[in-house]
Amino acid sequence: MATSSPSFRLGSGIGAHPAARFVDAVLRGVGQVMFQNNPLTGAIFLLAILVNSLVAREALGAQGVSALMLFGGAILGTVVGTATAKLLGADRGLIGAGLYGFNGTLVGIAFPFYLQTTPLMIVYLVIGAAFSSIIMSTLLSVLGQWEIPALTAPFVLTTWLFLVPVWSFAGLRGTGFLPLPGLSSAPASAAALDFSGFWQGTLEGVGEVMFQIHWLAGIIFLIGILVNSRISFVFALIGSLIGLIVGYAMGASTEMLSLGLYGFNPVLTGIALGGFFFVLDWKSALYAIFGIVVTTIIMGALVSALAPLGLPALTWPFILVTWFFIGAKPFFSQLRAVPPAKATTPEGNLSLAV
């Protein structure tokens, strides 16, 4: 969400070729999905998606998902989101930092993950990615009033609004990952989680932020974060781990836990509250950990609440909790908040705050 630039630069300097600047913005956009304003991180994230497309090809295909389309969609979505903002005259600094790209990235992966790949779906994806950049501007304006960041809300709103019509439009077909509408009912007592399920779930929790189902992708994502911020790396890992433990303690479905589905929202809450939007100290660290716990509970809430519509929770638990935890800042004097426009990396925030 940061507008200022980190150390690594590909082509956003004054005088760089417009095409290089655009590629730089697109890569930063991919990185911004996890708050990393760094084109190298973005490139590593794309590598993770590509690796996942190869190693999980069969598992994805069994659900009707075109594995390579996840990779292609990520790039297409980021490009469309960024280009829409350029055409409409959005601020160059925001575009350059990738802030009009990351929602498009997620739209570009989510659409082929939940909808079968057809020419119509690809047109649909382009429309959705462009729409997400319009929502981004509205949220920047509305939430900016209280210095609350838009986060991935444009992605979630777009994807929800574009996934429900699968039940109205015969031209769209859901994949095996799209839930069927149904009423919730009480879960059976959860089975035990073994050691390998535990670590796999933790790593997949990181990968599931971008719908990547293989633990190897999770490791590559973590490396991508690490090259930009050690603190974000730690909170991403802590987030996924605590999410898994809390979900297990609450008796969540063991299958969902081992797939990392209780982990990806806490990963994002962990990165956001763990040093990024608040200067890291032991108070804000505890605040972030409390946010991670609440995020996990709200994931359980959304899974049940969205069941009648057949919609996935996406990153809404993270968005809701992070909005509440950041929105509260003017009333809590024990926390040192960083305005969204000034947040760079947890390390950068620390050096500014001294």
Next chain:
Amino acid sequence: MATSSPSFRLGSGIGAHPAARFVDAVLRGVGQVMFQNNPLTGAIFLLAILVNSLVAREALGAQGVSALMLFGGAILGTVVGTATAKLLGADRGLIGAGLYGFNGTLVGIAFPFYLQTTPLMIVYLVIGAAFSSIIMSTLLSVLGQWEIPALTAPFVLTTWLFLVPVWSFAGLRGTGFLPLPGLSSAPASAAALDFSGFWQGTLEGVGEVMFQIHWLAGIIFLIGILVNSRISFVFALIGSLIGLIVGYAMGASTEMLSLGLYGFNPVLTGIALGGFFFVLDWKSALYAIFGIVVTTIIMGALVSALAPLGLPALTWPFILVTWFFIGAKPFFSQLRAVPPAKATTPEGNLSLAV
């Protein structure tokens, strides 16, 4: 949504008799349903409703709808909405421009369209129309912060909140137009749409803005718009047409398409974004057309998303899209936005913008 007055005046001048001013405000209120601050337009719209009540009497009666109550309800709702604002001390300029009337108009038509006409329902309608004027003030205050117009949100919120209780209150009975609560399921492949269905759907799309099911009403509405603004006329027609085409391309239900049910939201989005809240040029025209396309998709979303509650989508797709597209304006320098308080007609905006 405009507060300033157009060329045609019935009785809003200083010195006019209070009763004449009130009638003028009521007629403008009816016109404002489609952004036409013009009492003549309002009168023509009422004529359209009356004609529909006569020619579609049997079709409406078969669903349990009292045809003449649609006409009577439109007038009653507008009067109650306007009078409530007067009693509570709302701004005379806003009242005179019909801005406290148009939500009452729609409440007054929607209630007898979805609920069987009984004395209790008429009391209910009066309460709902008065409530819509209170919501209007709240939205004017809250959304005014970002110069985002309230649109028909007071109508939709009131109608949703007053329609769901049909399942809690034995004193209310739904008509055949009120959907039964149920879970969505994938649609069958859509049938072909013939030439007459195509034109009928386009005209009925205009009429459905006010729940009018006969194509003749659609033509009269278009005339009502034309007497006030040629640009709005064009965008109303384009909106309904594109809505129909996009819905067809997506594989929407042919029955819904030929009834104009994918058209009425795009009609409103077309008028709102097509020169009314943005100065018309080729960029804003493309922006409006993109808004029309997204509105059609979101109509499909709401039909499915509201199915478990048994609620109709009403004009919410239009409201949602128009809010996002207008809310984004401070961040998009390529568009010339017109503040809601200064918007008159697309033609008026053009002359001001020169």
Next chain:
Amino acid sequence: MATSSPSFRLGSGIGAHPAARFVDAVLRGVGQVMFQNNPLTGAIFLLAILVNSLVAREALGAQGVSALMLFGGAILGTVVGTATAKLLGADRGLIGAGLYGFNGTLVGIAFPFYLQTTPLMIVYLVIGAAFSSIIMSTLLSVLGQWEIPALTAPFVLTTWLFLVPVWSFAGLRGTGFLPLPGLSSAPASAAALDFSGFWQGTLEGVGEVMFQIHWLAGIIFLIGILVNSRISFVFALIGSLIGLIVGYAMGASTEMLSLGLYGFNPVLTGIALGGFFFVLDWKSALYAIFGIVVTTIIMGALVSALAPLGLPALTWPFILVTWFFIGAKPFFSQLRAVPPAKATTPEGNLSLAV
């Protein structure tokens, strides 16, 4: 919702012992559930809950509710909500007035009312009460922009978000009061309500604000209000009475009516709009009564709308109506609004307004 202090003081004066100040804040927090910033009122409210736990022990036990846990939860929730605000550095004036307590009070009663009492549930309650204080700060900041009070929204949002996971987490079990997810269907014609059902329903409507099912608790709550404000007492009673009558006229379920379930939201709307957030005169009194009527209708709406999720309506009908009715104030010159930060008691508002 008032920050200034009423006549009765336990320990909030300068120089009072911190522990006494904390107890005072907790008791005021309990009183603030019904807008009474008075520790004596809070103590009487706790007495009402204790009495209910004793006299309704069997009826509660039959639904799987631990009666004494309602009493213990009320205290625990208020303490946790207040302590969270203290730890995070919230304003002492707000904490002292009990504004960080009342949502915790309600969370503390609602959780053992809807969820079976287990060690995990108690941890869950503590997390929820702490979270409600964070939401409170966010709403104070966001809604403060328009001088709209947060009301019991932090309680409702927390409770909804923590109740739905009962269908995702095997570690939680609902009591007999938690509705099962299901689709709404039209109600049978309502049976007649006899004289004793009428008065019982009216008194239980007051008690149901805090989930107390015995009419005796309702009487004690009324006494608690009376010691602080006669006007609030009258509007609480009027609210419950009109709620019952309107619900009956609409054909609501006789069982729900006689349990006071159509009364508790109107009680709160009555107190809030009846002299608390508007200076009492005949205009604002009529406005409050209209608000009470609309609240009852919206209760019917939420009962049906939340059925597919298996969630109770809680105090959302009151919150929604009161937000709309207060949010409208800048546009209605006939009403004299009292800013939330200055509201004390209806009597206090009257003396200030002269």
